[in-house]
Amino acid sequence: MSRPAHRRPEYHKINKDLFVLTYGALVAQLCKDYEKDEDVNKYLDNMGYGIGTRLVEDFLARSCVRRCHSYSEITDIIAQVAFKMYLGITPSVICNNSSRNEFSLILDKNPLVEFVEELPAGRSSLCYCNLLCGIIRGALEMVHLAADVTFLQDRLKGDSVTEIGITFLKKQDEKKHRRKK
């Protein structure tokens, strides 16, 4: 086509739209298939888990993250490198407790809900972005870190921000050379 110059910035946006729209169509289909919100949330979480286990390899191949020595370093990397790489946003990190194994990611901008104004009627406990929780959980498990990842606050449900809580659980194996993330 004869207008390559001003098209270039659009390509990137359309690509992101493709993922966002596909995700929306998926959630819509799931709402049609399952009546209970918990089922949809669980399905999204499992799907995210499957994606996360594979995405972490792509992530490690693309980024040159050095070995981490603490949970807060890992959470910083998730927020500043991984989220930036795949969704183009940088959530801020807060540590929730003194034993430093509970963290929160605060998302002030969430590209997944770009076309969503509000949750559909009767679906008030739907966690629209539950896929993200599953992805983080799956990715961490592939680097031998068990974690609980849930939504603590959700803008779509009326809260002021969207907050994802990551709680690192006790790890099973202590082999140091495997703790690379």
Place this chain on the structure above:
Amino acid sequence: MADEALFLLLHNEMVSGVYKSTEQGEVENGRCITKLENMGFRVGQGLIERFTKDTARFKDELDIMKFICKDFWTTVFKKQIDNLRTNHQGIYVLQDNKFRLLTQMSAGKQYLEHASKYLAFTCGLIRGGLSNLGIKSIVTAEVSSMPACKFQVMIQKL
């Protein structure tokens, strides 16, 4: 582009998720393909709206098909359609010799029987895009040797 990996993985999970929740049988297979195709349809409608916001009006059907083969395909799959054939009577065949969603799967005849599951979404994508450009169509896909595949578009005259 890192976004591509995300979409690829999401697409694969969607296909396996849709199939996991059903049993064997021809009817179920058809139902799953329909589900995936309908999802692709909705996404195609939305995408083409965003994409053609600033483009000039299309002259005719062939112009629209060329747009799909070049700009649309390049944006979604990072490459153009390799070959477009038509009989000038409403049937178009789009050939992609290295279809992005199949390259990681196999290079030849292995897993050929599963290929159709991974093409259903894209068929819907094309059908949805055409629908919002004012063309009603039926889109099917066939694969003889991965990762090359052909999408056949049959325009329905209203």
